[in-house]
Amino acid sequence: MNVLITGANGQLGLELKTLGNKFPKFNLFCTNKSTLNILNFEEAEQYVLKNKIDAIVNCAAYTDVNKAEEEFELADEVNHLAVKNLGLIAKKHNIKLIHLSTDYVFDGNSKIPYSETDKTNPKNAYGISKLKGEKALLEINPKNSMIIRTSWLYSEFGNNFVKSMLKLSKERESISVIYDQIGSPTYAKDLATAILKIIPEITSEGIQIYHYANKGQCSWFDFASAIMKIAQQNCIILPITSAEFKTKVKRPKYSLLNTEKIEKEFNLKIPNWSAALKECVLKLKSPLAPEKPPSPRRGN
Ligand SMILES: NC(=O)c1ccc[n+]([C@@H]2O[C@H](COP(=O)([O-])OP(=O)(O)OC[C@H]3O[C@@H](n4cnc5c(N)ncnc54)[C@H](OP(=O)(O)O)[C@@H]3O)[C@@H](O)[C@H]2O)c1
Numbered sequence: 001m002n003v004l005i006t007g008a009n010g011q012l013g014l015e016l017k018t019l020g021n022k023f024p025k026f027n028l029f030c031t032n033k034s035t036l037n038i039l040n041f042e043e044a045e046q047y048v049l050k051n052k053i054d055a056i057v058n059c060a061a062y063t064d065v066n067k068a069e070e071e072f073e074l075a076d077e078v079n080h081l082a083v084k085n086l087g088l089i090a091k092k093h094n095i096k097l098i099h100l101s102t103d104y105v106f107d108g109n110s111k112i113p114y115s116e117t118d119k120t121n122p123k124n125a126y127g128i129s130k131l132k133g134e135k136a137l138l139e140i141n142p143k144n145s146m147i148i149r150t151s152w153l154y155s156e157f158g159n160n161f162v163k164s165m166l167k168l169s170k171e172r173e174s175i176s177v178i179y180d181q182i183g184s185p186t187y188a189k190d191l192a193t194a195i196l197k198i199i200p201e202i203t204s205e206g207i208q209i210y211h212y213a214n215k216g217q218c219s220w221f222d223f224a225s226a227i228m229k230i231a232q233q234n235c236i237i238l239p240i241t242s243a244e245f246k247t248k249v250k251r252p253k254y255s256l257l258n259t260e261k262i263e264k265e266f267n268l269k270i271p272n273w274s275a276a277l278k279e280c281v282l283k284l285k286s287p288l289a290p291e292k293p294p295s296p297r298r299g300n
Helices: 011-022 041-050 072-093 125-140 161-171 188-201 220-231 260-266 273-285
Strands: 002-006 027-030 055-058 096-102 145-150 174-178 208-211 236-240
Touching: 002 011, 011 027, 011 188, 041 072, 055 072, 055 188, 072 096, 072 125, 096 125, 096 188, 125 145, 145 188, 161 174, 161 220, 161 273, 174 220, 188 260, 188 273, 208 260, 220 236, 220 273
Parallel strands: 002 027, 002 055, 055 096, 096 145, 145 208, 174 236
Antiparallel strands: none
16 A cells, blocks of 8 residues: 655654555655645645555644744645645545644633544634644545544654753753643654554544544643653753743643544554553663654555
8 A cells, every 4th residue: 555644754753654564554654845746736746646546644734823923824825725725635635634733723722632523713823723734624524534633742763842841951951841731741652653554444434533642631731741751851840830831832721632533443552652652761761762753664
């Protein structure tokens, strides 16, 4: 099965690329901004036809939540217009499509985990651009396709909260971290494993939305404290409120995702966030931790 991974130099893309070796039935075509411009419909369509692509996993995204406030057009191009291109190509050529979205499509006013059918109401520009991408796909409605919303993604690759905390802990005696935003950290490796298991099993008349996050819940403060504990760093984590943390960007106070649908339909067992975090931090602390992304197995 030929699988196109877009945004393959990002956190999730690199986890998929690494795991690809364990799933020999897939021939992965790993692309990035410079090897495939998904903003260009014709270029993307030609690529898919030339390489006889059976499934697309769209990991490409504009993910800088702060900058998206000033660069909405750029965020909209990648998170909405390019997604629309992929949806149209998937529908026209009957290709499976897995698109990634975010918990930030919700406003965070819920007190119980969000399910796929709950009302969306993004609070920031990033969330708005991602929701526009979702809506475009729902309108095109390609069959054998899915939108997977995830939350608080981290990995041993790329830039993320875990790596920032580990770096800061070596430079500072204490770090102030928000305690009044609740969610679930998600290890990109677990999500990538789930995606590779799911691809052959997708059969749907139209596009479906699913939620995937590691099990359990925590605040950013709990998350940072757990990172320090696992890494055996003495740096003190100090709790602060969202109001005390000076930022122009609004984020949901509560964005826990209900993952029952994906677990049941695809028979997935999702690890708890703390066990997943331990695996990632120990890998990062290992002398064998990757300095550079792995080279692609096949495809580009
Ligand atoms: N990170 C999170 O906390 C989080 C939370 C919830 C949901 N998600 C969603 O999960 C998915 C994966 O996120 P991630 O953390 O792996 O993202 P990431 O590390 O930021 O990777 C995104 C990749 O997309 C690439 N990209 C940007 N514009 C592109 C374009 N026009 N064509 C091709 N590639 C392009 C980026 O390249 P450059 O770096 O060169 O721009 C980057 O390599 C995204 O859909 C994201 O919205 C992420």
